[in-house]
Amino acid sequence: MDLEYTPEQNAFRAEVRAWMEAHVPKTPLKTLEGREGYDQHVEWERELASGNWGMVTWPEAYGGRGLDLIRWLIFEEEYYRAGAPLRANQNGIFLLGPTIMEYGTDEQKARFLTPMAKGEVIWAQAWSEPNAGSDMAAIRSRAVRDGDHYVISGQKTWSSRAAFADWCFGIFRTDSESKRHKGLSFILLPLDSPGVTIRPIRQLHGETGFAEIFFDEVRVPVENRIAGEGEGWNVAMATAGFERGLMLRSPARFQAAAKRLVALYKEHAATASPAAHEAVLQAWMDAEAYALNTYSVAATVIAGGHIGAEASLNKIFWSELDRAAHRAAMSLLGATAELRTLPDGAANIWQEGYIFSLSGPIYAGSNEIQRNIIAERLLGLPR
Amino acid sequence: MDFRFTEDQLNLREAIRDYLTGEHTPEVLRRLDVEGGRDAAIWDGLIGMGIGGLLVPEAEGGLGMGLIEAAIVAVELGRANVSEPIADTALVATPLLGSDQRAAIAAGALKVALAHPINPWIADLDSADMVLAGEAALPAPEDPAPVDTVDPLRRLFAPIECAADDRLLDRAALIAAAQLIGGAERMLELATDYAKTREQFGQPIGSFQAIKHHLATVAVKLEFARPVLWRAAYAAQQRAARTPIHISHAKVAATDAAMLAAETAIQVHGAMGYTYEVDLHFWMKRAWALAGAWGDRAWHQRRIEAAVIGGGMAIGPETTFASELNHG
Structure with a gap:
């Protein structure tokens, strides 16, 4: 050590x-x-x-x-x-990028990774469907082979960044006879393709951070598929691993928030509840613990180790610590917590952060799904 | 920067775990509970493993290891719920004593009890040859007055008035945190094993999400308490300036993990968990005891608060390992 x-x-x-x-x-x-x-x-x-x-x-x-x-x-x-x-471009660089690095051809790497790193192409995620949220294997959107193209029809929803992004990546059913995890393929396509309709969805904060995507016989070249036809589920699970695991939410983000929270506490110490006081200290400790754990996991990965279901431990920890830290901030702000703009004219970033933190335990696989994964794959409890 | 154990450290853990799994079984706990709590064979076995001399320099006949190794051993002692005074003597007291005393500890010929005003008791005073009190090493008193404790395998006695030695407190808190982590790991395993075999409604109760989610929450708590412990042990080994804060964080995190593991484990065991027949109670009561020993959660949290909110300790994303090492 x-x-x-x-x-x-x-x-x-x-x-x-x-x-x-x-x-x-x-x-x-x-x-x-x-x-x-x-x-x-x-x-x-x-x-x-x-x-x-x-x-x-x-x-x-x-x-x-x-x-x-x-x-x-x-x-x-x-x-x-x-x-x-x-x-x-967090969906691109932290999720799709590592996926292409692992499963993409050299040609796909050259074609997609460089523009992603340069911020020239911004990516949205197109996974969930109205009836396939936590139960992602229930996906119904189809990609039917027609020569050297797929013809995509169906609907994706809650697609982060889709209201504004350039391309999306998603999984689609390429074998119409298949069920559940089988017969799915991982496909990339431009969001300005003919037949794509975007309907932005207003989120809790009133903005349109995500969207529904409708596909009406959208033609996508076969070379936009990552890995083999029918291997989409495994590719998606690897991507989900990146999402829950090391990269998407780096500890620094929470350590910076904890530092701001401590400063906020000092401003409001006279009126802070004992519970908020406790929560501020817990936020600092948890952000620190998350950083230490990340360095530990990073050392294992550098030495050739692999993150599997352990990623689910991470996802629960950062999402719940983020929510608790922002809840503490809202408590410290008292009656000003509800204001969108604070008396000094600044945006109420704690409120924005609190609202966003409520999505953490839901996206990237709800924390209930993560707890199932931990119980079944790490603790070995029966399905 | 490499936050991993060395091969030697992993081998040490495996060796002691294998030994305790074989020799310090739940049957031993039940026997000790009836017979009065201590067994010379267990003490001798641990000395035979070299644990007595773990922190004693090689030139004095010890293994010359450091506090990371001491914490590794303490986790295993906690997993097996070992009650012999080996942790206090060999993992806490040794570096604070002279070379003759260290050599005697390595040989298993000296048992040390630890006195500190933060605890309203002294553990294992009856079997101790000496008491480390403040910075003084005193002979153990004859006929110490016992104090009644909920933990059937802990032996506590009335305290001795003495000065507070921060070095002793920090080391003992670190080793207590390690034992709490080991106990929490074991309680999670006991509850998980029970959930796999106990059937209700025609299936193992571990197939129900209510049970799964309880146990997964403990697994998360433990996963993020462990690296806090290892960083504290590393800092203590390096005599880093922030060591007391890191140890306090480790004690808080380990306490929270152990208390959650205990309450979850009894809940998963249902009515069986409320009986004396199920071994869980040994670990649960040890967790309650160690949670309060060597500074309870509130005491350690106040120390963290003084640094993080009250004082000059730099915080923020760039400070995780910054300018804190090799300052002692």
């Missing part, structure tokens, strides 16, 4: 810090969930890419820097330390 950074790792931290200090927008961007804020966030993605920071763990050939997970954690720590914006 060695919990000290090497001089090279410290130098890397200094390099990231200097770049972030020079480039992170001085005024907060508008919410990523709305049109105006989305455009600002895409602009930031391109700014990041200009510094070659799009996705530091990817090979240089695909717009990355070929760095290991420890450097990625350091990058994330400096990113959140600087208060840099959320990643508009």
